[in-house]
Amino acid sequence: MSEKRVALIVIDVQNGFINDRSRGVIPKVVELVERWEATGRPVVFTRYHNYPGSPFERLIHWSSVQHPPETDIVPELAQHASRAEAVIDKKIYSYFSSEGAALAEQEGWTDLVFCGVATESCVLKSAVDAFERDLTPWLVTDASASHGGQAAHDAGLLVARRFIGAGQLINIDDVGVKV
Numbered sequence: 674m675s676e677k678r679v680a681l682i683v684i685d686v687q688n689g690f691i692n693d694r695s696r697g698v699i700p701k702v703v704e705l706v707e708r709w710e711a712t713g714r715p716v717v718f719t720r721y722h723n724y725p726g727s728p729f730e731r732l733i734h735w736s737s738v739q740h741p742p743e744t745d746i747v748p749e750l751a752q753h754a755s756r757a758e759a760v761i762d763k764k765i766y767s768y769f770s771s772e773g774a775a776l777a778e779q780e781g782w783t784d785l786v787f788c789g790v791a792t793e794s795c796v797l798k799s800a801v802d803a804f805e806r807d808l809t810p811w812l813v814t815d816a817s818a819s820h821g822g823q824a825a826h827d828a829g830l831l832v833a834r835r836f837i838g839a840g841q842l843i844n845i846d847d848v849g850v851k852v
Contacts, residue, residue: 679852680715680758680782681706682768684789684796686750687720689743690820695790698818699749702788705816705845706753709786715758717776719768720744721795727764766798769806777808784809786852788816793829797836804837811852812837815844 686702709716723729723738730736738744746754754760758780763770768787769777777785785803787796787810796817803810812833819825833842843851 677784678780678782679784679786680717680777680780681709681786681788682799683716683718683750683754683757684768684787684799684817685719685721685791686747686789687738687743688745688747689738690721690790691747692820694822695818695820698790698816699747701816701845703749703753705788705813705848706750708845708848710753710756715780715782716753717759717761717768717773718746718750718754718757719761719763719773719789719795719799720746721766722762722764724764766795767802768795768799769802774806777803777806782808784811784852786811786813786848788813790817791819791821791829792817792826793819793821793832797829797833800833800841801836810837810841811848812842813845813848814842 722744759776761773785808787800789796800810800812
């Protein structure tokens with residue numbers, strides 16, 4: 674890969690994942706998206722959709738985020754999503770659904786910057802999947818959170834350091850410098 678091509682991927686910042694433990698990340702994600710948009714580089718949002726009989730329902734006994742308003746992007750980011758490169762609807766943890774994978778390949782992205790909810794699941798899985806596709810993942814730690822709380826967020830960051838490398842975990846201020 675000769676030239677770095679970068680996209681910001683905003684993972685699942687949806688009403689159904691926002692609670693008292695994750696709400697504080699919304700202003701950080703908005704700040705990151707606005708800074709990113711100002712550069713003219715692409716932004717992609719993902720929206721997770723659970724469904725009856727899904728592995729999430731069958732194995733984890735979790736049946737939320739099946740219908741609006743839970744599946745909707747939070748109001749603070751709705752306008753940004755409406756002008757994004759794409760909004761990828763998915764039924765898996767990762768950005769790399771068939772649609773997400775095709776978009777990344779079509780656009781020739783070499784680096785993907787991930788933020789959103791939840792650090793220990795959808796954000797982490799997306800970053801690891803990028804790594805395994807020979808792309809360079811970046812995880813923005815202060816623009817990611819977990820609806821499971823700080824311990825779950827911290828666990829996600831610990832595993833991310835092991836999976837994709839400590840140098841790939843950055844904060845919002847590093848985004849303009851490293852990526």
